[in-house]
Amino acid sequence: MSLRFICFGLVACWVAGLTSAMPATDPPLQPFGKYGCGQHGPKNRACWRDNFDIFTDTSTKIPDTGKTRTYDLTITNVSSFSSADGVSKPAMLINGQFPGPTIVADWGDWVKVNVHNQLQHNGTSIHWHGIWQKNTNDQDGANGATECPIPPGASKTYLFRMHQYGTAWYHSHFSAQYGNGVVGTIQVNGPASANYDVDLGPFSITDWYYETADRLERRAELVSNGPPPDSDNILFNGTHVNAQGGGKYSRTTLQPGKKHRLRLINTSLDNAFTVSMVGHTFTVIATDLVPVVPVKKDTLFMTVGQRYDVIIEANQKVENYWFNATLASSRFCGTTRIKQPAAIFSYAGASKTKKPTNPGTPVNAVCSDTVGFSPVVKKGAPKKEFLKSQGYLDVNLETPVIDDVAVFRWEVNGSSINVEWDRPILEYIREGDFDWPREANVIDIAQKNVWTFWVLENLGPVPHPMHLHGHDFLVLGAGDSQFDRVAGVNSLNFDNPIRRDVAELPGGGHLVIAFQTDNPGAHLLHCHIAWHVSRGLSVMFLERKGDIPKTVNLDNLEPNCKKWRAYEPTAVWPQSDSGL
Incomplete structure (x- = not known):
């Protein structure tokens, strides 16, 4: 049973990742001169095109490619799906596959995605995890916040621009639905902070359950059931052997002597991993969608939703090597029934059937973010502004009794989020109505282009x-106790700290973050463990609500919301959780 489900509060514990860090061997990055950077290629990845390079601040400048990439995603029910690991289970698939198709675009491209909901009895929505959606907040795919769900038999077109580059992913935000298979990866091509020869593309790692995610979520609600069960398997790019020996290992081929870029993504519902590759190190070049100065790591901790772009150099013997995903023994970062989750990386010329013989050194799996990264484009927040004002988000796990049954409810500052599928917050803004329900957990941020600071505090043991x-x-920082409101500021880093869109809030401590109000819209901040957000662990930042009608096309809401409102009274499965 996973202890990650049971926790009593929100204040976080930050323990530095116990991975070794070594400087990368490539020459240090240097800004290009007035004559530009040259041609993008294996020997010059820092350059892109048209005077855009690794030093370009993506928040202020992006290439105008003039291109729109179009994709069609059709979501269907499958009563028996066994391609993942040989065990048959019901699933929801995108275009009949798991994971769904990889969306590939270049930095600056527009992406048009037609989503067709062919599920019989479920709505859906697609969130583009990590994509900023600047001026397109209505395309974020968060039902109840930025849109109504797409009803069965209906379609919706998402249109947005790739302001960033690197590795992201997409998934349903309709309750815990993505755990049934409604998930895929995103690759946005652009410059890189270190050179490489081969781009291997996205490499997703996920927990896998034979029971449907909606049943697991409903079971996890009841206090009498305790924590949700262990995951039945861990999949690598959608496949693995099962506990009885069926299925197959995921295999990736490396070219001897070449440097390979691998785009790691944790797309789990609950499980976090420490990843490593026997006999090899990772040169990390990006955290989530933020390019970093190259740094070598033996292992990387990956919590749910996080991405790392790494370079693996094939400089060892022509053999097969284990790529391991190890769970922490503390059980606080999820648990699985599979004993040794691993994929196989094979040098070209090695046996295509034999398993690796070297198990490698046991990994000290942790349950805290790996640290030691420096973003290439430097940003910092003013300490004096933090001293003037910061918000606090305290999270508690409550167990109210409803209809004589004790249930779990996560509360942020005393309130569990519960969104309205038929009336998202952007609809309120469109109508000029600011009287939304308290359980929408809206936090109003009115000022333009200022830094806003948030201290998350976790009173329980589970990250x-x-x-x-x-x-x-x-x-800005974190620690293994509640934030000291007097002396704590001295422990924070305001000078180019790590940036990302998912960070682990450790148990029993605190996490301090900051972001600029440069993107009007309704933005969720939530735990990415499905059982936690479905029971309330989220707030919604309403950023510059007065500017939203000026920057976001709110008329896009009505066609789909009209369809959903017509369907909802007849829905077989009415909303039974937070909706997220």
């Missing part, structure tokens, strides 16, 4: 992967 929509954020 939470906290994800912010519409922004990445500065991780």
Whole structure:
């Protein structure tokens, strides 16, 4: 049973990742001169095109490619799906596959995605995890916040621009639905902070349950059931062997002597991993969608939703090597029934059938974010502004009795989020009505282009992967106790700290973040453990509500909301959780 489900409060504990860090061997990055950077290629990845390079601040400048990439995603029910690991289970798939198709675009492209909901009895929505959605907040895919769900038999077109580059993913935000298979990866091509020869593309790692996610979520609500069950398997790019030996290992081929870019993504519902590759190190070049100065790590902790772009150099013997995903023994970062989750990385010329023989050194799996990264484009927040004002988000796990049954409810500052599928917050803004329900957990941020600071406090032992929509954020600091409101500021880093859109809020401590109000819209900040957000662990930042009608096309809401409102009274499965 996963202890990650049971926790009593929100104040976080930050323990530095116990991975070794070594400087990368490539020459240090240097800004290009007035004559530009040259041609993008294996020997010059820092350059892109048209005077855009790794030093370009993506928040203020992006290429105008003039291109729109179009994709069609059809979501269907499958009563028996066994391609993942040989065990048959019901699933919801995108275009008949798991994970769904990879969306590939270049930095600056527009992306048009037609989503067709062919599920019989479920709505859906697609959130583009990590994509800022600047001036397109209505395309964020967060039902109850930025849109109504797409009803069965209906379609919706999402249109947005890639302001960033790197690795992201997409998933349903309709309750815990993505755990049934409604998930895929995103690759946005652009410059890189280190050179490489081969781009291997996205490499997703996820927990896998034979029971449907909606049943697990409903079971997890009841206090009498305790924590949700262990995951039945861990999949690598959608496949793995099962506990009885069926299924197959995921295999990736490396070219001897070449440097390979691998785009790691944790797309789990609950499980976090420490990843490593026997005999090899990772040169990290990006955290989520933020390019970083290259740094070598033996292991990387990956909580739910996080991404790392890494370079693996094939400089060892021509053999097969284990790529391991290890769970912490504390059980606070999820548990699985599979004993040794692993994929196989094979040098070209090695046996295509034999398993690796070297198990490698046991990994000290942790339950805290890996640290030691420096963003290439430097940003900092003013300490004096933090001293003037900061918000506090205290989270508690309550167990109210409803209809004589004790249930779990997560509260942020005393309130569990519960969104209205038929009336998202952007609809309130469209109508000029600011009287939304208290349980929408709206936090109004009115000022333009200022830094806003938030201290998350966790009173329980279980960590939470906290994800912010519409922004990445500065991780100013964290600790294993409640934040000291007098002396704590001295422990924070305001000078180019790590930036990302998911950070682990450790148990029993605090996490301090900051972001700029440069993107009007309704932006969720939520735990990415499905059982936690479905029971209330989220707030919604309403950023510059007066500017939303000027920057976001709110008329886009009505066609889909009209369809949903017509369907909802006849829905077989009415909303039974937070809706997220």
